[in-house]
Amino acid sequence: SYEMTQPPSVSVSPGQTVSITCSGDKLGDKPTAWYQMKPGQSPVLVIYQNTKRPSGIPERFSGSNSGNTATLTISVTQAMDEADYYCQVWDKSTVVFGGGTRLTVL
Amino acid sequence: EVQLVESGGGLAQRGGSLRLSCVASGFTFSNYDMRWVRQAPGKGLEWVSSIPRSGESTFHADSVKGRFTISRDNSKNTLSLQMNSLRDEDTAVYYCARKMDRADASDIWGQGTMVTVSS
Numbered sequence: 001s002y003e004m005t006q007p008p009s010v011s012v013s014p015g016q017t018v019s020i021t022c023s024g025d026k027l028g029d030k031p032t033a034w035y036q037m038k039p040g041q042s043p044v045l046v047i048y049q050n051t052k053r054p055s056g057i058p059e060r061f062s063g064s065n066s067g068n069t070a071t072l073t074i075s076v077t078q079a080m081d082e083a084d085y086y087c088q089v090w091d092k093s094t095v096v097f098g099g100g101t102r103l104t105v106l
Numbered sequence: 107e108v109q110l111v112e113s114g115g116g117l118a119q120r121g122g123s124l125r126l127s128c129v130a131s132g133f134t135f136s137n138y139d140m141r142w143v144r145q146a147p148g149k150g151l152e153w154v155s156s157i158p159r160s161g162e163s164t165f166h167a168d169s170v171k172g173r174f175t176i177s178r179d180n181s182k183n184t185l186s187l188q189m190n191s192l193r194d195e196d197t198a199v200y201y202c203a204r205k206m207d208r209a210d211a212s213d214i215w216g217q218g219t220m221v222t223v224s225s
Binding site for chain 1: 112141143150151152153154165167168201203206209210211213215216217218
């Protein structure tokens with residue numbers, strides 16, 4: 001089964017830029033989505049098809065995907081961005097999530 | 107308002123059964139593939155099951171295959187998950203989610219329903 005690896009945690013200072021990676025074999029060939037999840041809340045889609053933002057998602061969220069790594073980048077990070085972030089792909093009729101990354105805004 | 111509302115969670119005995127439901131509103135339910143995703147306490151997101159808009163086929167994670175069954179009733183805008191032979195490791199918040207029309211991502215999620223399996 002397909003697997004994706006994310007760093008367990010990442011930290012950033014307010015106003016700075018942070019990148020969260022998701023690694024998998026030839027991941028660049030798979031359209032990747034990213035979800036934000038805050039404690040006690042449902043997941044929120046922030047990026048789909050590698051680079052697209054759903055309506056209502058701030059422009060400071062962006063994505064890229066090439067080779068074996070997909071990346072979620074948050075620019076001018078705000079305290080409200082503190083959350084867990086998950087990458088997701090579809091592979092052979094199954095949905096696969098990365099293990100998740102906890103973003104701490106210090 | 108586009109919305110998914112889950113129900114049916116609660117306490118179940120190990121080896122027992124539970125049926126979750128998810129009612130959709132604000133969009134044409136029959137036009138979308140649907141999924142169940144769960145999150146165990148302190149763990150990450152785990153895909154459970156998927157069903158296309160027609161309901162003619164179903165897909166399940168290996169961890170629930172043979173025990174869980176996803177189904178849908180497009181006339182009632184309802185997605186269901188029948189869970190049998192429950193195990194301790196099935197304890198989780200279960201979310202129903204709508205798959206986007208032309209992308210493999212879930213853009214609408216329910217609020218989740220908690221399932222606790224205990225002996």
